[in-house]
Amino acid sequence: MKDRILQTLRDLRAYAVSKDIEAAFFYHEEDSYLMRFANSAISLNTNEHLIRLEITAYEDRKRASFELITDLDKMDEMKQGVDIAAEMASHAQPLSYKPTVPEYRETFIDESGYDQELATISNEERLAYFNNAARGLETDEIKLSGIFSSGGNVTAQINTRSAHLQYFKTSDAQVTIVLSHAALKWEVIAEQSAQKKTDLNPSTLHRDLAFLLDHYQHDTPRQIPLGKYDIVFGPAASGDLISMMNWIGFSGGAMKRGFSFLTQDQVGTRVFSDKFNLIDNPTSLQTFPFRVDVMGIPREPFSIFENGEFKAFTWYQDDADEFGAQPTGHTVMHFSLVVNGGDRDVSTLEELVRMPRENDILYIPFLHYMNIVNPSKGLITASSRFGALLLKKDGSVVVPYNVRITQSLLDIFGERVAWISKTQIANNTSSSYGARNPTAVIVPAFIQVNDLEISHSNSSY
Amino acid sequence: MREQLQQQIERLKAAGATYVDARWYPLEETNQLLMWNGNLKNASSSRESGAGIRVLYKGAWGFSASSQLSNLDMLFDKAFDNARVAAERVTFPIRLAEKEAIQGSFTSPNRIDPFTVSLADKISLLKKLDEKLDQPGVSQRVCELVFMRKQIVYLDSEGSEIEKNIIEVFPSIRVMGVDAQGVSHSRKFSPPRLSPTRGWETLDPQLFSENAERIVREMNEVLAAEDCPKDERSVILLPGIMFLQTHETIGHALELDRILGYELAFAGGSFVKLDDFGSLRYGSSRLTARADGTIPNSPGSFGFDDDGVPAQDNLLIDKGLLVGAITGRQMVEEANARARKQIFSGSSGANRATSFYRVPIERMTNINIDPGSDGTLDDIVRNTEKGIILDGEKSWSIGSNREQFHFATDIGWLVEDGKVTRVVKNSTYRGETLKFYNSLSAVGDKSTWEVHYVDNCGKAQPNQIMQLGHGVPVCRFDNVKIGE
Numbered sequence: 001m002k003d004r005i006l007q008t009l010r011d012l013r014a015y016a017v018s019k020d021i022e023a024a025f026f027y028h029e030e031d032s033y034l035m036r037f038a039n040s041a042i043s044l045n046t047n048e049h050l051i052r053l054e055i056t057a058y059e060d061r062k063r064a065s066f067e068l069i070t071d072l073d074k075m076d077e078m079k080q081g082v083d084i085a086a087e088m089a090s091h092a093q094p095l096s097y098k099p100t101v102p103e104y105r106e107t108f109i110d111e112s113g114y115d116q117e118l119a120t121i122s123n124e125e126r127l128a129y130f131n132n133a134a135r136g137l138e139t140d141e142i143k144l145s146g147i148f149s150s151g152g153n154v155t156a157q158i159n160t161r162s163a164h165l166q167y168f169k170t171s172d173a174q175v176t177i178v179l180s181h182a183a184l185k186w187e188v189i190a191e192q193s194a195q196k197k198t199d200l201n202p203s204t205l206h207r208d209l210a211f212l213l214d215h216y217q218h219d220t221p222r223q224i225p226l227g228k229y230d231i232v233f234g235p236a237a238s239g240d241l242i243s244m245m246n247w248i249g250f251s252g253g254a255m256k257r258g259f260s261f262l263t264q265d266q267v268g269t270r271v272f273s274d275k276f277n278l279i280d281n282p283t284s285l286q287t288f289p290f291r292v293d294v295m296g297i298p299r300e301p302f303s304i305f306e307n308g309e310f311k312a313f314t315w316y317q318d319d320a321d322e323f324g325a326q327p328t329g330h331t332v333m334h335f336s337l338v339v340n341g342g343d344r345d346v347s348t349l350e351e352l353v354r355m356p357r358e359n360d361i362l363y364i365p366f367l368h369y370m371n372i373v374n375p376s377k378g379l380i381t382a383s384s385r386f387g388a389l390l391l392k393k394d395g396s397v398v399v400p401y402n403v404r405i406t407q408s409l410l411d412i413f414g415e416r417v418a419w420i421s422k423t424q425i426a427n428n429t430s431s432s433y434g435a436r437n438p439t440a441v442i443v444p445a446f447i448q449v450n451d452l453e454i455s456h457s458n459s460s461y
Numbered sequence: 462m463r464e465q466l467q468q469q470i471e472r473l474k475a476a477g478a479t480y481v482d483a484r485w486y487p488l489e490e491t492n493q494l495l496m497w498n499g500n501l502k503n504a505s506s507s508r509e510s511g512a513g514i515r516v517l518y519k520g521a522w523g524f525s526a527s528s529q530l531s532n533l534d535m536l537f538d539k540a541f542d543n544a545r546v547a548a549e550r551v552t553f554p555i556r557l558a559e560k561e562a563i564q565g566s567f568t569s570p571n572r573i574d575p576f577t578v579s580l581a582d583k584i585s586l587l588k589k590l591d592e593k594l595d596q597p598g599v600s601q602r603v604c605e606l607v608f609m610r611k612q613i614v615y616l617d618s619e620g621s622e623i624e625k626n627i628i629e630v631f632p633s634i635r636v637m638g639v640d641a642q643g644v645s646h647s648r649k650f651s652p653p654r655l656s657p658t659r660g661w662e663t664l665d666p667q668l669f670s671e672n673a674e675r676i677v678r679e680m681n682e683v684l685a686a687e688d689c690p691k692d693e694r695s696v697i698l699l700p701g702i703m704f705l706q707t708h709e710t711i712g713h714a715l716e717l718d719r720i721l722g723y724e725l726a727f728a729g730g731s732f733v734k735l736d737d738f739g740s741l742r743y744g745s746s747r748l749t750a751r752a753d754g755t756i757p758n759s760p761g762s763f764g765f766d767d768d769g770v771p772a773q774d775n776l777l778i779d780k781g782l783l784v785g786a787i788t789g790r791q792m793v794e795e796a797n798a799r800a801r802k803q804i805f806s807g808s809s810g811a812n813r814a815t816s817f818y819r820v821p822i823e824r825m826t827n828i829n830i831d832p833g834s835d836g837t838l839d840d841i842v843r844n845t846e847k848g849i850i851l852d853g854e855k856s857w858s859i860g861s862n863r864e865q866f867h868f869a870t871d872i873g874w875l876v877e878d879g880k881v882t883r884v885v886k887n888s889t890y891r892g893e894t895l896k897f898y899n900s901l902s903a904v905g906d907k908s909t910w911e912v913h914y915v916d917n918c919g920k921a922q923p924n925q926i927m928q929l930g931h932g933v934p935v936c937r938f939d940n941v942k943i944g945e
Contacts, residue, residue, distance in 0.1 A: 034923055035547075038723040042547035046524040046923070047539060048818045050511075063501075069509035071529045084506065091580040093501040093588065123546040145726040147922050178726045185732075185862060187725055257601055258637060258645035322500070368729065371858040373869045374887060376644040381858045381867045385729075402860060404867060404891075406945060432923035455945055456865055456891060 002109075002154075005029070006165055008072055009158040012055075015079050016160050021086040024102045024159035026054040026294070030436035031119065032151040035126045037177075040144045045123065052435055053078055057085035061095045064088035097321050102157065104164035104296040111169040113285055115196035119152030119171035126150070133177050133190070133202035137209055141184075146177040150194075153436050155333070157294060166296070170288050171195065172438030174428040177205050178386065179213060185461040186221070186399070188212035189366060189386035191236060193428030193440045195285050211350050212387045221399040223459045224362070224390055230418065230450045231405075232352060232391075234365035238443040239427030240382070241367070242278070242337055245409055248375040250304050250312075252328075253319030261378030261410060262310060271410065272308040273417035277340035279303050280314065280330070281442075286426040287336035288438040293317075297329040299336075338442040342420025347445055353391055361391040361448065362400065378409035383456075404456035411452065418448040462487075462530070463614060463622070466512070469537045470618050473516055478541060480517040480557060482617035484767060485530075486510050486817040489611040490576060496587040496604045499595070504580070513817045514540040520554025521547035526818035553798070557790040558808050560770050562620035567764020569627045570757050571660025575608040576628075578661050586664065593673035594636050598681040601637035601647075606630070606664075607916065609928075613817075621769040628660055629760050629928060631916045634669065636677055640684045646886055648676040648683070648871045649853055653700065653911035654758040654930065663758075679872055682884040689873050689888040691944035695848035695902070696890050697841055697937045702870050703830070704913035704931035705854045710894045711743075711750050712828040712931075713920075714863035715777055715785070717792040719823075721799070728920050729861035732894065733783065735800040741783040744898030747833050750778040752787055754810055754826035759912050759930030761827035763813070768821065770810040777828070781899075787811045787823050815925035822921050827912070829932035833904025838935050841903045848876035849943055851888055867891040867945075890943045897938055905935035 009025055016023040029051045036044040051072065056065040066085040070077055126148040134144050150173040157166045173194040180187040190205035190212075233241070247254070254260040262271065282289035282299040292298055295317045303311045312328070314335070320327040346352050352363065370382035383404045390398040423445040430439045462485060470481045488510050495503035511528035514537050523544025527536050575583075587604045594602040609629040616622050635649040650672040656663050698706055718724055719731045733741065754762050754772035765771055768790045777785040786796075786805065789812025793805040813824040835841055842850070853871025860866065873888030874881045912932040919926055 032923070036726070036922055037550075038725065039552055039721070040550070041552040042521060042550045043723055044522055044524060044820055045543035045547040046526075046820060047543065048526040048923075050526075050528055050818060064504040065506075067505065067507040069507075069511060069528045073529075073531070081508075088504055088506065088580055091584070092504045093496075093584050095500045095502075097500075123543070127546065127549060143722060143725075145722070147726055149922070176726055180722065180725050180730075182722065185730060187730075187861075258639050263643075318502070368861045369858045371856045373856045373867075373889065374644065376639075381856070383858065383860045383865070385861045404858075404860070404865065406867060433919065433926060456867075458860065458864060459893075461862075 002167065004072055005154065005156055006167060009156060009165060011075065012078055012082060013158050013160055013163070016082050021082060022058040022101060022160050023082060023085065024056045025157060027156040028052040028435045029154040030151055032436050035123070035148045037130060037144050037146045040138050053081065055081050055085040057089035058099060058101050059089045061098050062089050062092040063095065063099050064092045100295065100317055100321050101161055102159045102295045103161035104159070104166060107164040108166045108292045110291055113170035113195060113288055114152065115171045117197040118150060118173055118194060121150055121197060129200060129202045130177065133205040135206065137179055137213055141182050142179050143182055144177065144179060147174065149174045149432065151436055153438060166292055168290060170438060172288055173200065174430050177209060179209055186216050187386050188216055191428065193286065193426040195288060208349060215389060215397055216399055219397050219399045221401060221461065223457050224400045224403065224454070226454050226457055228451045228453055229362040230359050230448060231452045232361055232363045232446050232448045234363065235425040235427045235443050235445055236366045237364050238339065238447050239429050239441040240370055241409065241412060242339060242441050242443060243429055244370055244380055246335060246337065248372055248378060249409065250314055252313035252315040252323065252325055255313055256319065256323045259375045261376055266310050267312060269310060270308045271310050272305055272413040273415055274308040275342055275417050275420050276305055276308050276413050278305040279338045280335045281338045282336045284336050284338055284442060286442060287440050289336040290332045293329045293331045295327060295331050297327060299329040302328060333437045334439040339444055341422045341424045341444050344419040344421045346421045347423040352446055353389070353397060357391060357393050360393050363389040363391060373406060379406065380409060381406040401458035401461055403454045403458065405452060406455045407452055412449055416450045416452065418450050420444045421446040463616065465533055466616050469533050470616060473537055473541055474618050476541065478516050478518050480618050482515050482615065483512055484814065484817055485512040485614040487612050487614065489816065492576065492608040494583055494587055494606045496591050498602050499591050501584065511817045512536065513814065513819070515820060516540045516544040517555055518544035519548035520551045522555065523547055524820045553795055555791050556794040558793040560768065560790065560808065563765065563769055563771065564622050565765060566624045570658045571628045572658055573661035574610070574628060575630055575661040576610050589666065590634050590669055590673060593670055594634060594677060596677045598638045598684060599636045599677060600639055603635040605633050615767065615769055617769055623765045623769055625764055627763060630659060630661065630663055631914065632664055634673055636680050638680050638684050640886065646680060646683045648680040650676050651913065653913050657757050659758055683872050683886045686884040686886045689885040689944040693940055693942050695845050695937055695939045696941045696943065697845065697848055697850040697876065697935060699850060699852040699935055700909065700911040700913060700933050701852040702854055702868065703933040703936050705857055706868065707828055707830055707931050707933050708825070708915055709857060709859045710863055710866055711777065712787070712825040714894065715787050716823040717786040717788040717796055720786065721792055721795060724921065727922050732862045732864040735796055735804060737783050738804045739784060742781055742899065743778045743783045743895065744781045745901040746781045747901050747904045748778055748781050748898055749831040751776050751829050751831065752809060752811065752826050753829050756827055756912065756932065759827045760914055760928035761825060761930040766810045766812045767814050768808060768812045770808045772826065773810045775809045787825055789821065789823050792823060813927060815927050819923060819925045822925065824927045825918065825929045827930040827932060830934060830936065832907045832910045832934045834906060835903035836906055837908050838905060841905060841935060841937050842876055842881060843879045844903065845876045845937065846878060848937065849888065850874040850876060850881065851890065863894060865893045888943065889945055890941050891945060892941055897941065900939045901936060902939045903937035909935040
């Protein structure tokens with residue numbers, strides 16, 4: 001199949017060259033499977049096999065693109081797409097800068113992230129995984145929800161500047177299991193990200209769900225008072241916060257457009273806690289990485305924050321072209337963000353709950369519906385969800401109703417960071433909007449931040 | 462192709478499937494143009510075609526989709542296989558509410574198909590808009606045109622055959638500026654649906670020109686303004702934010718799949734329980750909300766849903782009382798069975814998929830608030846002692862059961878003793894859904910009612926983006942926390 005894909009791209013390139021069209025081709029093929037559970041049943045079992053081809057045509061400062069869902073038998077349709085893109089480019093308005101056309105100096109093939117066994121995991125195996133992860137935990141009132149999303153993904157690129165190609169093949173799985181009380185409406189969650197089949201371990205999810213269930217079934221639920229709390233964020237919450245920082249923090253284009261809480265002047269200065277280190281690390285297979293970006297720039301580990309010091313903005317090629325900056329190899333479908341572990345020896349929720357503490361701690365595993373209130377201030381708002389716990393300093397545990405935090409990322413990752421766990425976890429942040437794009441952020445299992453404000457506290461689940 | 466699809470449907474029925482439907486998209490096209498500070502950053506088009514097959518077997522769904530339709534046997538068999546596996550874990554066997562078999566068609570009203578308009582003309586419009594926005598105080602100018610055209614052929618094993626041809630136009634302009642503290646502020650204009658059609662002809666240059674001037678002026682006022690106070694007062698929501706308030710805290714809260722727990726793994730649930738229908742005081746007596754899939758000029762009107770059920774106009778909240786939900790055929794049956802009484806008499810025609818490769822789910826049509834009898838915006842302001850007028854969606858975040866929310870808006874105007882006093886920046890408000898709607902103290906008349914669209918409503922796994930509308934008047938709510 002790989003040879004056929006590459007030959008198709010070569011043929012399309014030859015067609016564009018023969019018509020004197022400057023073009024870049026981006027091929028995306030997914031074989032996606034999703035088993036969804038709700039109310040303890042399989043509510044949907046679906047699959048799709050789709051091939052997308054994006055053709056970007058250039059004419060000096062003009063650029064336009066045409067995308068089609070197609071298949072490899074439809075060469076005429078794809079060639080027509082080349083003509084359409086070229087026609088659009090000819091009528092487009094010139095940009096105020098010259099867009100860089102990709103140019104590959106060598107062919108790059110990377111299939112290291114692909115595991116055939118995971119990509120083709122069967123319906124029966126996915127169902128067995130769910131049955132194992134939830135064994136003995138469901139009741140008439142406690143219902144199972146979740147997804148097992150898995151598949152294989154190919155992206156490949158070629159352009160008219162050279163005959164070299166780039167080809168990436170990955171496999172991935174994203175598992176989410178939610179147990180919820182049908183009448184009381186509380187929910188607890190456990191998640192897993194897999195790059196290869198051996199990453200899948202339903203017993204880990206079973207352990208976490210059983211532990212949370214025990215508390216949600218037996219501990220007293222409570223509306224907690226508004227005010228400041230020492231908060232421990234779980235991996236899903238941290239992953240979401242880091243993803244948001246990617247959007248309104250260290251993107252050079254966002255900074256130039258006034259959509260960032262960081263400025264050029266802050267490069268080389270400390271803006272976060274010295275415990276905070278963030279790297280874009282394409283050597284981490286768990287992040288489903290790209291070792292070369294779409295422009296052909298090799299990607300190496302790229303430090304964004306080191307001991308709290310802001311090291312550099314990331315530059316997407318088009319932003320770099322527009323603002324006269326150097327591209328940094330970040331013209332990719334997703335980054336490979338890794339937050340370093342710290343020095344606190346706590347790996348599981350059970351260990352966190354057992355840990356001696358001087359103050360009450362609010363554990364927030366998940367932040368629901370995060371949005372940006374003010375990008376210039378890094379101000380975000382979100383609600384807790386999926387199994388928050390209030391760990392009292394006397395060792396007891398209270399189940400809190402959900403709360404809202406409205407806080408700046410500068411505070412969350414700033415001087416109020418108390419500790420970061422040594423253990424890191426791959427938090428799968430994939431969304432299934434549009435083309436499959438398996439994404440994960442490596443984050444510490446737990447990050448404690450002191451004195452964060454709770455602005456709203458629910459009076460029930 | 463229709464004949465082949467029908468043969469496949471009959472083949473699976475003969476093999477034991479309870480129900481089968483096929484959605485064939487011969488062609489779906491989009492065209493997106495984005496001009497940012499005068500640069501045509503995005504000029505892109507897309508085309509796709511394919512089919513999605515849904516099979517019900519022993520009370521469970523299976524779905525399969527492909528753009529490759531040369532092997533229909535395989536596509537249909539895959540959907541059937543998926544249903545067979547799903548049938549191994551069934552707790553409430555799926556049943557579908559009754560409907561009539563329909564031979565029908567729907568074409569969205571438009572005079573000029575935007576796909577017949579040249580790229581040069583589209584870019585020319587964008588350039589004019591961009592020039593209009595290029596004013597002192599403006600650091601970023603964003604003009605966007607999005608066009609969609611799709612043909613959908615629906616067939617099912619109950620004898621329905623429906624063809625839909627839908628065209629949508631989504632234009633917007635936006636300006637951003639930076640205040641003295643280095644904080645960015647923006648103001649946006651997405652025109653309300655004023656004409657009865659949905660094509661290129663709806664892009665009124667004069668309307669854009671007037672509103673370009675307005676949003677630049679208002680953004681500059683925001684740049685020079687003081688911060689929104691942190692206190693509690695009446696909020697007067699203009700349609701430019703009321704549509705989103707309605708979307709998030711009435712629309713999503715009343716999707717029956719959310720109420721029944723089918724979205725708990727992702728989008729969330731709803732604070733509404735089945736027992737609440739007919740008894741829950743959702744809002745004050747001024748609140749009447751409906752799901753109206755029949756208004757002509759909105760993306761929430763599509764003729765027939767993806768269960769093959771015709772568009773309807775149904776009450777959701779009648780003078781404050783919860784009476785209806787947003788439903789498809791499956792959820793209605795399950796809700797009635799679970800409640801052990803008939804709450805819903807049938808599907809409300811709101812089951813939709815975003816593309817051929819996604820399965821239909823409960824989606825909003827046009828979730829509207831009826832105009833009230835509290836007069837014009839001026840009348841409402843005149844009758845407000847301490848308030849703030851809010852407009853423009855800047856940020857929105859809602860609790861997982863839609864029980865509470867936090868919104869930030871582009872602009873706020875303080876109201877003191879019946880008069881607008883000054884503009885404020887960084888305006889926000891938050892509340893608890895039921896308490897909020899029960900504090901509804903004024904609803905503007907027909908002169909304040911506007912249809913706004915949402916072109917990016919996300920839900921479900923695999924995720925789906927949907928387009929829909931909201932017809933809403935100016936509304937005032939009392940004792941609301943602002944400025945947080």
